[in-house]
Amino acid sequence: MYQYTPFDQEFVKLRAEQFRDQLERWQAGTLPEDDFRPLRLQNGWYVQRYAPMLRVAVPYGEIASAQIRALARVAREYDEPEAEVFKAAMEGQGLLGTTFLPKNCAHFTTRTNVQFNWIPLAKAADVMDLLASVNLHGIQTSGNCIRNTTTDALAGIAVDEIVDPRPYAEILRQWTTLHPEFAFLPRKFKIAISGAAEDRAATGWHDVGLHLVKNEAGEVGFKVFVGGGMGRTPVVGTLIREFLPWNQIMNYIEAIVRVYNEHGRRDNKYKARIKILVKSEGQQYIDDVEEEYRQIVEIDGGPHTVPQAELDRVKACFADPQLPALAPLSEAEIEQSLLSHAAAQPAFARWLSRNVHPHRNPQLRAVTLSFKRPGQAPGDASADQLDALAALMDRYSAGEARVTHDQNVLLPWVPVSELFALWQEARALGLASANVQLLTDMIACPGGDFCALANARSLPIAEAITQRYQDLDELDDIGPIDLHISGCINSCGHHHSGHIGILGVDKDGKEWYQVTLGGSDGSSLSGASVAGKVIGPSFSAAEVPDVIEAVLATYRDQRVSGERFQDTVRRLGLDLFKEAGKAARHPAPAEAEATA
Structure with missing residues (x-):
């Protein structure tokens, strides 16, 4: 993973000192709220439904065990609301005695960040x-800035990697962090x-999606x-350049952002995203970007052209970790070793097939630890789990994750x-569920339990579906499915790209849910990026698990041999699934009495 330079370390340290000064002036009343708000947002601090929320950056997802331990300490020592605030929040949602509003907990997000939901603002500087x-x-x-750049895990x-995207992501991170034009978009x-043959970074759903490629001459470019973007208006990104030389990427992104900055709809936040423009x-728009790019290169001299020496310097910061000597x-020997354990432990065999991934080094593997389990929100990790995760990282993955x-x-x-040793330890910790890419490996935003923008709660829906589908044989029979849940139209749960998407909506002050089918994030599992389509009217929270069950039953009845859910939906269309969802609706009280 990227090794911070002395400059990086000093920059982060000074930013923390700057934030402490801003916080203290705001607390003293010398910095007005309107002035403090953008400053705290620039440092990841929101004010949510019940308490502040901190979002911690994890650029392109790479994190060290020492950092995980620091996050565990934050969860244990600081993610602790005042007792009366927490009780009021629980009572307000009818959650006393449940686990849907955990404290002392971190939350892994779809943008590979980490969030905390209960840290008092008074402790923010610490x-x-x-x-x-x-x-x-x-x-x-x-x-309103260029956010944390993401890539393939x-x-x-x-x-299947063509070019390692991490050095380019790091160059963009450093440049966009300090670029004044990118601070107030x-x-x-x-x-x-994405730097691989398969797009595992969902690039089609981003304001800018970059695919590293090589041309016929073997030259690297983008x-x-x-x-692209989700929200109220789901749009898949438009291809505007087939091949851009790698060293021009910052000049070209500057052109993209300048045109957006000049013409973006600042008068209406719902129409202010670049996708609308x-x-x-x-x-x-494409012509304007090309003209701006021409001027940047020909008139300004291409001030942000990346020198080869700079790329080499950043690449050197991604040196592989020191691993113990491997025999x-x-x-054939690797296969035999794994088969012997798998034959004795069918659960290990299942885990190998779901959670273990090929590696460019044939002596190594990449392993997904599942943070999807009953009684815990998708992506949540307690302080104790974080400490245990750090220990696994040190013991089995050179201290990196x-x-x-x-x-x-x-x-x-x-x-x-x-x-096999990793599986045994992870299993004891509850982190070895062999459900990766299956139904219960769902994405869910925090929803109405935390977010002030949400129309409905996401976590109880996720929990109800998780509880219903605990049989791994049944999940394997259903096969790979992306289930994504959002608590509002802002789409933080990426419901648009789910094979099955669930969206919380407000109807007359009550929580209802739309179900969509056929969405895709652009991976080989999903196919080309596309937004799912709504089936039927909205459903109540109690109806949603039954609707999902009816949709899946229809798929299992109608599929042909070897056909995945997504393929069946595309072949059949939505009508059969709409009818199944409609049949799963619960009768109204008067109707139920009439049919009793």
Whole structure:
């Protein structure tokens, strides 16, 4: 993973000191609330439904065990609301005695960040100092800026990788952090980079999606997509450049953002995203970007052209970790070793097939630890679990991990010889559920339990579905499915890209849920990026698990041999699934009495 330089460390330290000064002036009444608000947002601090929320940046998902331990300490010592505030929140949602509003807990997000939901703002500066001590911060996690750049969780180790995207992501992170034009955009702005044959970074759903490619001459460059995004208007990004030389990426992104900055709808936040501009202007936007880029290069001299020496310097910061000496094993020996354990432990065999991934080094594997379990929100990790995770990282993955887009954690450097021991320990900790890419490996935003923007609660829906589908044989029979849940139209749970999407909506002050089918994030599991389509009217919270069950039953009845859910939906269309959802609705009280 990237090794922070002395400059990086000093920058993060000074930002924490600056925030402490801003917080103290606000507390003293000398810094007005309107002035403090953008400053706290620039450091990752929101004010949510019941308490402040801190979002910690984990650039392209890479994180060290020392950083995980610092997050555990934040969870244990600071993510602790006042008793009366917590009780009022629980009573207000009818949650006394449940686990849907956990404290002393971290939450892994779809943008590979980490959130805390109960830290009092009075303790914010202490938390930022603690985070800075391990090179963590909240920069680029909130506000109308270029947000945390994301990439593939298998970056640098994937067997289908064309070019490692991490050095380019790091160059963009450093540049966008300090670029004044990117600090106050019309709205937030998200970039994702894929460097592999398979797009595992959902680039089509980003304001800028970048695919690293090589041309016929073997030269490295980017395929550039612009204008993707979810929210009220789901749009898949538009291809505007087939091949951009790698060293021009900052000049070109500056052109993209300048045109957006000039023409973005600052008068209406719902129409201020770049996707709206690209959709409305079409070719004119592309032409404007190309002209701006021409001027940057030809008139300004291409001030942000990346020198080869700078790329080499940043690449050197991603040196592979020092691993213990591994006995060289042939593929046959590796296979035999795994088969012997798998034959004795069918649960281990299932875990190997679901949670263990190929590695560019045949002596190693990448392993997904599942943070999806009954009684705990998807992506949540308690302080104790974080400490246990750090120990696993040190013991089995050279002290490194990656937070994934799917709200899990991936260990990227696991020796094949250690897989069985890792599985045993992870299983004892409840982190070895063999459900990766299956129904219960769902994405869910915090929803109405925390977020002031949410129309409905996401977590009880996630829990109800999780409880209903605990039979791994049944999950395997259903096969790979992306289930995504959002508590409002802002789509933090990425419901648009789910094979099955669930969206919380407000109807007359009550919580209801729309169900969508056929969405895709662009991966090989899903196919080309596309937004799902709504089936039927909205459903009550109590009806949603029955509707999902009816949809899945229809799929299992109608599929042909070897056909995945997504393929069946595309082949059949939505009508059969709409009818199944409609039949699963609960009768109204008067109707129930009439049919009794």
